[in-house]
Amino acid sequence: MSRICKDGFDKECIKEQREFYGIAYTQNLLSGRWKYVILWFLKSKERRYSEIKAFLGDISQGSLTKQLRELETDGVINRKVYPEVPPRVEYSLTSKGEELIPIIDLMEEFGKKFGEQVD
Amino acid sequence: MSRICKDGFDKECIKEQREFYGIAYTQNLLSGRWKYVILWFLKSKERRYSEIKAFLGDISQGSLTKQLRELETDGVINRKVYPEVPPRVEYSLTSKGEELIPIIDLMEEFGKKFGEQVD
DNA sequence: CTGTTAAGTACATAAAAATGTACTACGTCA
DNA sequence: TGACGTAGTACATTTTTATGTACTTAACAG
Structure with missing residues:
Protein backbone atom coordinates (compact mmCIF):
# COMPACT_ATOMS: atom_id res chain seq x y z
CA MET A 1 0.00 0.00 0.00
CA SER A 2 1.54 3.24 -0.92
CA ARG A 3 1.22 6.05 1.47
CA ILE A 4 -0.44 9.17 0.24
CA CYS A 5 2.43 11.05 1.76
CA LYS A 6 5.75 9.28 1.47
CA ASP A 7 7.01 9.99 4.93
CA GLY A 8 4.31 10.03 7.52
CA PHE A 9 1.16 12.02 7.21
CA ASP A 10 1.94 15.56 6.30
CA LYS A 11 -0.91 17.93 6.75
CA GLU A 12 0.46 20.08 3.99
CA CYS A 13 0.31 17.07 1.74
CA ILE A 14 -3.35 16.39 2.16
CA LYS A 15 -4.93 19.60 3.09
CA GLU A 16 -7.38 19.50 5.90
CA GLN A 17 -9.80 21.30 3.67
CA ARG A 18 -10.10 18.16 1.65
CA GLU A 19 -13.19 16.31 2.55
CA PHE A 20 -11.40 13.03 2.57
CA TYR A 21 -8.92 13.98 5.24
CA GLY A 22 -10.32 11.41 7.64
CA ILE A 23 -9.98 8.22 5.59
CA ALA A 24 -6.77 9.51 4.08
CA TYR A 25 -5.24 9.80 7.52
CA THR A 26 -6.27 6.32 8.53
CA GLN A 27 -5.31 4.69 5.29
CA ASN A 28 -1.93 6.36 5.54
CA LEU A 29 -1.46 4.95 8.98
CA LEU A 30 -2.28 1.47 7.80
CA SER A 31 -0.51 1.48 4.49
CA GLY A 32 2.14 -1.15 4.34
CA ARG A 33 2.32 -4.68 3.20
CA TRP A 34 1.93 -6.21 6.66
CA MET B 1 -0.35 0.15 -0.08
CA SER B 2 1.36 -2.79 -1.52
CA ARG B 3 -0.66 -5.81 -2.27
CA ILE B 4 0.31 -8.97 -0.53
CA CYS B 5 0.01 -10.66 -3.90
CA LYS B 6 1.09 -8.59 -6.85
CA ASP B 7 -1.63 -9.58 -9.20
CA GLY B 8 -4.95 -9.99 -7.52
CA PHE B 9 -5.46 -12.26 -4.59
CA ASP B 10 -3.94 -15.60 -5.28
CA LYS B 11 -4.96 -18.27 -2.87
CA GLU B 12 -1.69 -20.00 -3.46
CA CYS B 13 0.04 -16.85 -2.34
CA ILE B 14 -1.61 -16.62 1.01
CA LYS B 15 -2.66 -20.05 1.91
CA GLU B 16 -6.11 -20.40 3.29
CA GLN B 17 -4.62 -22.26 6.17
CA ARG B 18 -3.15 -19.02 7.34
CA GLU B 19 -5.19 -17.57 10.10
CA PHE B 20 -4.97 -14.13 8.64
CA TYR B 21 -6.59 -15.02 5.35
CA GLY B 22 -9.55 -12.78 6.09
CA ILE B 23 -7.85 -9.45 6.65
CA ALA B 24 -5.26 -10.28 4.05
CA TYR B 25 -7.98 -10.66 1.47
CA THR B 26 -9.62 -7.39 2.36
CA GLN B 27 -6.43 -5.43 2.63
CA ASN B 28 -5.42 -6.75 -0.75
CA LEU B 29 -8.66 -5.57 -2.22
CA LEU B 30 -8.17 -2.11 -0.80
CA SER B 31 -4.48 -1.70 -1.41
CA GLY B 32 -3.77 1.18 -3.69
CA ARG B 33 -3.02 4.79 -3.25
CA TRP B 34 -6.53 6.03 -3.88
C1' DC C 1 -12.93 20.36 -42.64
C1' DT C 2 -11.56 21.29 -38.13
C1' DG C 3 -11.83 21.69 -33.26
C1' DT C 4 -13.89 20.02 -29.02
C1' DT C 5 -15.09 16.61 -25.57
C1' DA C 6 -14.86 12.35 -22.15
C1' DA C 7 -12.73 8.44 -21.19
C1' DG C 8 -9.64 6.17 -22.03
C1' DT C 9 -4.74 3.40 -23.92
C1' DA C 10 0.42 2.84 -24.46
C1' DC C 11 4.71 3.31 -23.06
C1' DA C 12 8.75 5.03 -20.83
C1' DT C 13 10.18 6.84 -16.37
C1' DA C 14 10.30 8.02 -11.57
C1' DA C 15 9.40 7.13 -6.97
C1' DA C 16 8.34 4.28 -3.21
C1' DA C 17 8.28 -0.02 -0.82
C1' DA C 18 10.02 -4.50 0.10
C1' DT C 19 13.78 -7.83 -0.11
C1' DG C 20 18.33 -10.26 0.62
C1' DT C 21 22.69 -10.60 2.56
C1' DA C 22 25.89 -9.46 5.72
C1' DC C 23 27.07 -7.66 10.10
C1' DT C 24 26.54 -6.04 15.31
C1' DA C 25 25.93 -6.35 20.49
C1' DC C 26 26.00 -8.75 24.71
C1' DG C 27 25.37 -11.89 28.44
C1' DT C 28 25.19 -17.02 29.07
C1' DC C 29 26.53 -21.77 28.49
C1' DA C 30 29.91 -25.30 27.77
C1' DT D 1 37.78 -19.15 24.53
C1' DG D 2 34.15 -19.57 21.54
C1' DA D 3 29.52 -20.54 19.91
C1' DC D 4 24.51 -19.30 20.68
C1' DG D 5 20.40 -16.48 20.49
C1' DT D 6 17.37 -12.10 19.87
C1' DA D 7 16.58 -8.05 17.92
C1' DG D 8 18.12 -5.45 15.44
C1' DT D 9 21.16 -2.06 11.53
C1' DA D 10 23.20 -0.96 6.82
C1' DC D 11 23.12 -0.96 2.25
C1' DA D 12 22.58 -2.45 -2.43
C1' DT D 13 19.03 -4.36 -5.32
C1' DT D 14 14.67 -5.84 -6.93
C1' DT D 15 9.75 -5.42 -7.24
C1' DT D 16 5.78 -2.84 -7.23
C1' DT D 17 3.27 1.44 -7.79
C1' DA D 18 2.41 5.70 -9.56
C1' DT D 19 3.37 9.38 -12.84
C1' DG D 20 3.82 12.10 -17.24
C1' DT D 21 3.28 12.72 -22.03
C1' DA D 22 1.39 11.66 -26.17
C1' DC D 23 -2.15 9.47 -28.81
C1' DT D 24 -7.14 7.51 -29.90
C1' DT D 25 -12.21 7.49 -30.84
C1' DA D 26 -16.51 9.29 -32.73
C1' DA D 27 -20.38 12.48 -32.76
C1' DC D 28 -21.39 17.15 -32.88
C1' DA D 29 -20.85 22.47 -33.55
C1' DG D 30 -19.27 25.97 -36.35
Whole structure:
Protein backbone atom coordinates (compact mmCIF):
# COMPACT_ATOMS: atom_id res chain seq x y z
CA MET A 1 0.00 0.00 0.00
CA SER A 2 1.54 3.24 -0.92
CA ARG A 3 1.22 6.05 1.47
CA ILE A 4 -0.44 9.17 0.24
CA CYS A 5 2.43 11.05 1.76
CA LYS A 6 5.75 9.28 1.47
CA ASP A 7 7.01 9.99 4.93
CA GLY A 8 4.31 10.03 7.52
CA PHE A 9 1.16 12.02 7.21
CA ASP A 10 1.94 15.56 6.30
CA LYS A 11 -0.91 17.93 6.75
CA GLU A 12 0.46 20.08 3.99
CA CYS A 13 0.31 17.07 1.74
CA ILE A 14 -3.35 16.39 2.16
CA LYS A 15 -4.93 19.60 3.09
CA GLU A 16 -7.38 19.50 5.90
CA GLN A 17 -9.80 21.30 3.67
CA ARG A 18 -10.10 18.16 1.65
CA GLU A 19 -13.19 16.31 2.55
CA PHE A 20 -11.40 13.03 2.57
CA TYR A 21 -8.92 13.98 5.24
CA GLY A 22 -10.32 11.41 7.64
CA ILE A 23 -9.98 8.22 5.59
CA ALA A 24 -6.77 9.51 4.08
CA TYR A 25 -5.24 9.80 7.52
CA THR A 26 -6.27 6.32 8.53
CA GLN A 27 -5.31 4.69 5.29
CA ASN A 28 -1.93 6.36 5.54
CA LEU A 29 -1.46 4.95 8.98
CA LEU A 30 -2.28 1.47 7.80
CA SER A 31 -0.51 1.48 4.49
CA GLY A 32 2.14 -1.15 4.34
CA ARG A 33 2.32 -4.68 3.20
CA TRP A 34 1.93 -6.21 6.66
CA LYS A 35 0.40 -3.67 8.98
CA TYR A 36 -3.11 -4.98 9.11
CA VAL A 37 -1.87 -8.46 9.79
CA ILE A 38 0.53 -7.26 12.47
CA LEU A 39 -2.26 -5.39 14.22
CA TRP A 40 -4.53 -8.36 13.86
CA PHE A 41 -1.88 -10.52 15.49
CA LEU A 42 -1.38 -8.07 18.35
CA LYS A 43 -5.10 -7.83 18.89
CA SER A 44 -5.32 -10.66 21.35
CA LYS A 45 -2.10 -10.16 23.25
CA GLU A 46 1.34 -8.66 23.23
CA ARG A 47 3.91 -10.42 21.12
CA ARG A 48 7.64 -10.60 20.79
CA TYR A 49 9.47 -9.53 17.67
CA SER A 50 10.37 -13.13 16.92
CA GLU A 51 6.81 -14.30 17.32
CA ILE A 52 5.56 -11.75 14.87
CA LYS A 53 8.27 -12.66 12.42
CA ALA A 54 7.52 -16.35 12.72
CA PHE A 55 3.83 -15.72 12.31
CA LEU A 56 4.23 -13.70 9.15
CA GLY A 57 6.77 -16.12 7.82
CA ASP A 58 7.74 -14.41 4.61
CA ILE A 59 8.64 -11.01 5.90
CA SER A 60 12.25 -9.86 5.96
CA GLN A 61 13.75 -8.49 9.13
CA GLY A 62 14.27 -5.08 7.64
CA SER A 63 10.68 -4.82 6.51
CA LEU A 64 9.30 -6.02 9.80
CA THR A 65 11.38 -3.56 11.75
CA LYS A 66 10.31 -0.77 9.46
CA GLN A 67 6.62 -1.54 9.75
CA LEU A 68 6.87 -1.82 13.51
CA ARG A 69 8.72 1.47 13.75
CA GLU A 70 6.10 3.22 11.67
CA LEU A 71 3.28 1.81 13.74
CA GLU A 72 5.12 2.90 16.84
CA THR A 73 5.75 6.38 15.48
CA ASP A 74 2.09 6.66 14.56
CA GLY A 75 1.22 5.79 18.12
CA VAL A 76 -0.70 2.61 17.55
CA ILE A 77 1.71 0.14 19.12
CA ASN A 78 4.00 0.12 22.14
CA ARG A 79 7.49 -1.23 22.10
CA LYS A 80 8.74 -2.55 25.39
CA VAL A 81 12.36 -3.53 25.66
CA TYR A 82 13.49 -5.88 28.40
CA PRO A 83 17.12 -5.28 29.29
CA GLU A 84 18.16 -8.87 28.93
CA VAL A 85 20.58 -10.81 26.82
CA PRO A 86 19.62 -12.02 24.36
CA PRO A 87 17.25 -9.09 23.97
CA ARG A 88 13.53 -9.36 24.43
CA VAL A 89 11.14 -6.86 22.94
CA GLU A 90 7.40 -7.00 23.26
CA TYR A 91 4.93 -5.20 21.09
CA SER A 92 1.38 -4.37 22.08
CA LEU A 93 -1.43 -2.11 21.00
CA THR A 94 -1.75 1.35 22.52
CA SER A 95 -5.19 2.67 23.35
CA LYS A 96 -5.18 4.39 19.97
CA GLY A 97 -4.30 1.06 18.43
CA GLU A 98 -7.16 -0.61 20.28
CA GLU A 99 -9.49 1.71 18.49
CA LEU A 100 -8.44 0.17 15.22
CA ILE A 101 -9.70 -3.23 16.28
CA PRO A 102 -13.29 -2.71 15.13
CA ILE A 103 -11.92 -1.85 11.70
CA ILE A 104 -9.68 -4.90 11.65
CA ASP A 105 -12.59 -7.06 12.76
CA LEU A 106 -14.88 -5.81 10.05
CA MET A 107 -12.19 -6.33 7.46
CA GLU A 108 -11.66 -9.86 8.62
CA GLU A 109 -15.36 -10.53 8.50
CA PHE A 110 -15.59 -9.09 5.01
CA GLY A 111 -12.62 -11.14 3.90
CA LYS A 112 -14.06 -14.31 5.29
CA LYS A 113 -17.34 -13.69 3.60
CA PHE A 114 -16.06 -12.82 0.18
CA GLY A 115 -12.54 -14.17 0.06
CA GLU A 116 -13.37 -17.79 0.43
CA GLN A 117 -15.96 -17.85 -2.30
CA VAL A 118 -13.01 -18.20 -4.65
CA ASP A 119 -12.14 -21.64 -3.38
CA MET B 1 -0.35 0.15 -0.08
CA SER B 2 1.36 -2.79 -1.52
CA ARG B 3 -0.66 -5.81 -2.27
CA ILE B 4 0.31 -8.97 -0.53
CA CYS B 5 0.01 -10.66 -3.90
CA LYS B 6 1.09 -8.59 -6.85
CA ASP B 7 -1.63 -9.58 -9.20
CA GLY B 8 -4.95 -9.99 -7.52
CA PHE B 9 -5.46 -12.26 -4.59
CA ASP B 10 -3.94 -15.60 -5.28
CA LYS B 11 -4.96 -18.27 -2.87
CA GLU B 12 -1.69 -20.00 -3.46
CA CYS B 13 0.04 -16.85 -2.34
CA ILE B 14 -1.61 -16.62 1.01
CA LYS B 15 -2.66 -20.05 1.91
CA GLU B 16 -6.11 -20.40 3.29
CA GLN B 17 -4.62 -22.26 6.17
CA ARG B 18 -3.15 -19.02 7.34
CA GLU B 19 -5.19 -17.57 10.10
CA PHE B 20 -4.97 -14.13 8.64
CA TYR B 21 -6.59 -15.02 5.35
CA GLY B 22 -9.55 -12.78 6.09
CA ILE B 23 -7.85 -9.45 6.65
CA ALA B 24 -5.26 -10.28 4.05
CA TYR B 25 -7.98 -10.66 1.47
CA THR B 26 -9.62 -7.39 2.36
CA GLN B 27 -6.43 -5.43 2.63
CA ASN B 28 -5.42 -6.75 -0.75
CA LEU B 29 -8.66 -5.57 -2.22
CA LEU B 30 -8.17 -2.11 -0.80
CA SER B 31 -4.48 -1.70 -1.41
CA GLY B 32 -3.77 1.18 -3.69
CA ARG B 33 -3.02 4.79 -3.25
CA TRP B 34 -6.53 6.03 -3.88
CA LYS B 35 -8.94 3.17 -3.37
CA TYR B 36 -10.31 4.11 -0.01
CA VAL B 37 -10.92 7.63 -1.15
CA ILE B 38 -12.56 6.49 -4.37
CA LEU B 39 -14.91 4.22 -2.45
CA TRP B 40 -15.60 6.96 0.03
CA PHE B 41 -16.52 9.23 -2.85
CA LEU B 42 -18.79 6.63 -4.42
CA LYS B 43 -20.46 5.99 -1.10
CA SER B 44 -23.14 8.59 -1.48
CA LYS B 45 -23.85 8.28 -5.17
CA GLU B 46 -22.61 7.12 -8.53
CA ARG B 47 -19.97 9.28 -10.15
CA ARG B 48 -18.52 9.86 -13.54
CA TYR B 49 -14.89 9.23 -14.33
CA SER B 50 -14.27 12.93 -14.70
CA GLU B 51 -15.91 13.72 -11.39
CA ILE B 52 -13.71 11.24 -9.59
CA LYS B 53 -10.65 12.61 -11.28
CA ALA B 54 -11.54 16.18 -10.41
CA PHE B 55 -12.27 15.22 -6.84
CA LEU B 56 -8.97 13.49 -6.34
CA GLY B 57 -7.17 16.24 -8.15
CA ASP B 58 -3.64 14.91 -8.14
CA ILE B 59 -4.20 11.52 -9.65
CA SER B 60 -3.01 10.73 -13.14
CA GLN B 61 -5.38 9.26 -15.71
CA GLY B 62 -3.44 6.06 -15.94
CA SER B 63 -3.49 5.54 -12.20
CA LEU B 64 -7.14 6.33 -11.87
CA THR B 65 -8.08 3.95 -14.63
CA LYS B 66 -5.95 1.25 -13.09
CA GLN B 67 -7.48 1.63 -9.64
CA LEU B 68 -10.98 1.63 -11.08
CA ARG B 69 -10.27 -1.47 -13.13
CA GLU B 70 -8.96 -3.29 -10.10
CA LEU B 71 -11.95 -2.34 -8.01
CA GLU B 72 -14.18 -3.49 -10.83
CA THR B 73 -12.33 -6.77 -11.21
CA ASP B 74 -12.60 -7.34 -7.50
CA GLY B 75 -16.32 -6.83 -7.77
CA VAL B 76 -16.72 -3.82 -5.55
CA ILE B 77 -17.70 -1.27 -8.16
CA ASN B 78 -19.83 -1.25 -11.29
CA ARG B 79 -18.82 0.43 -14.49
CA LYS B 80 -21.68 1.60 -16.63
CA VAL B 81 -20.87 2.90 -20.07
CA TYR B 82 -23.34 5.11 -21.90
CA PRO B 83 -22.93 4.78 -25.64
CA GLU B 84 -22.63 8.47 -26.26
CA VAL B 85 -20.05 10.76 -27.73
CA PRO B 86 -18.20 12.10 -25.92
CA PRO B 87 -18.32 9.01 -23.74
CA ARG B 88 -19.96 8.90 -20.38
CA VAL B 89 -19.05 6.31 -17.80
CA GLU B 90 -20.55 6.06 -14.38
CA TYR B 91 -19.10 4.20 -11.46
CA SER B 92 -21.06 2.97 -8.50
CA LEU B 93 -20.71 0.52 -5.65
CA THR B 94 -21.88 -3.04 -6.08
CA SER B 95 -23.60 -4.76 -3.20
CA LYS B 96 -20.25 -6.21 -2.24
CA GLY B 97 -18.88 -2.70 -2.34
CA GLU B 98 -21.68 -1.47 -0.12
CA GLU B 99 -20.49 -3.87 2.49
CA LEU B 100 -17.23 -1.99 2.67
CA ILE B 101 -18.98 1.18 3.76
CA PRO B 102 -18.99 0.38 7.47
CA ILE B 103 -15.23 -0.10 7.24
CA ILE B 104 -14.79 3.17 5.37
CA ASP B 105 -16.97 4.93 7.89
CA LEU B 106 -15.02 3.64 10.86
CA MET B 107 -11.79 4.64 9.20
CA GLU B 108 -13.06 8.10 8.57
CA GLU B 109 -14.20 8.40 12.15
CA PHE B 110 -10.84 7.21 13.40
CA GLY B 111 -9.06 9.64 11.13
CA LYS B 112 -11.16 12.53 12.27
CA LYS B 113 -10.55 11.68 15.87
CA PHE B 114 -6.81 11.19 15.71
CA GLY B 115 -5.73 12.92 12.55
CA GLU B 116 -6.70 16.40 13.48
CA GLN B 117 -4.93 16.39 16.79
CA VAL B 118 -1.83 17.18 14.78
CA ASP B 119 -3.09 20.61 13.79
C1' DC C 1 -12.93 20.36 -42.64
C1' DT C 2 -11.56 21.29 -38.13
C1' DG C 3 -11.83 21.69 -33.26
C1' DT C 4 -13.89 20.02 -29.02
C1' DT C 5 -15.09 16.61 -25.57
C1' DA C 6 -14.86 12.35 -22.15
C1' DA C 7 -12.73 8.44 -21.19
C1' DG C 8 -9.64 6.17 -22.03
C1' DT C 9 -4.74 3.40 -23.92
C1' DA C 10 0.42 2.84 -24.46
C1' DC C 11 4.71 3.31 -23.06
C1' DA C 12 8.75 5.03 -20.83
C1' DT C 13 10.18 6.84 -16.37
C1' DA C 14 10.30 8.02 -11.57
C1' DA C 15 9.40 7.13 -6.97
C1' DA C 16 8.34 4.28 -3.21
C1' DA C 17 8.28 -0.02 -0.82
C1' DA C 18 10.02 -4.50 0.10
C1' DT C 19 13.78 -7.83 -0.11
C1' DG C 20 18.33 -10.26 0.62
C1' DT C 21 22.69 -10.60 2.56
C1' DA C 22 25.89 -9.46 5.72
C1' DC C 23 27.07 -7.66 10.10
C1' DT C 24 26.54 -6.04 15.31
C1' DA C 25 25.93 -6.35 20.49
C1' DC C 26 26.00 -8.75 24.71
C1' DG C 27 25.37 -11.89 28.44
C1' DT C 28 25.19 -17.02 29.07
C1' DC C 29 26.53 -21.77 28.49
C1' DA C 30 29.91 -25.30 27.77
C1' DT D 1 37.78 -19.15 24.53
C1' DG D 2 34.15 -19.57 21.54
C1' DA D 3 29.52 -20.54 19.91
C1' DC D 4 24.51 -19.30 20.68
C1' DG D 5 20.40 -16.48 20.49
C1' DT D 6 17.37 -12.10 19.87
C1' DA D 7 16.58 -8.05 17.92
C1' DG D 8 18.12 -5.45 15.44
C1' DT D 9 21.16 -2.06 11.53
C1' DA D 10 23.20 -0.96 6.82
C1' DC D 11 23.12 -0.96 2.25
C1' DA D 12 22.58 -2.45 -2.43
C1' DT D 13 19.03 -4.36 -5.32
C1' DT D 14 14.67 -5.84 -6.93
C1' DT D 15 9.75 -5.42 -7.24
C1' DT D 16 5.78 -2.84 -7.23
C1' DT D 17 3.27 1.44 -7.79
C1' DA D 18 2.41 5.70 -9.56
C1' DT D 19 3.37 9.38 -12.84
C1' DG D 20 3.82 12.10 -17.24
C1' DT D 21 3.28 12.72 -22.03
C1' DA D 22 1.39 11.66 -26.17
C1' DC D 23 -2.15 9.47 -28.81
C1' DT D 24 -7.14 7.51 -29.90
C1' DT D 25 -12.21 7.49 -30.84
C1' DA D 26 -16.51 9.29 -32.73
C1' DA D 27 -20.38 12.48 -32.76
C1' DC D 28 -21.39 17.15 -32.88
C1' DA D 29 -20.85 22.47 -33.55
C1' DG D 30 -19.27 25.97 -36.35
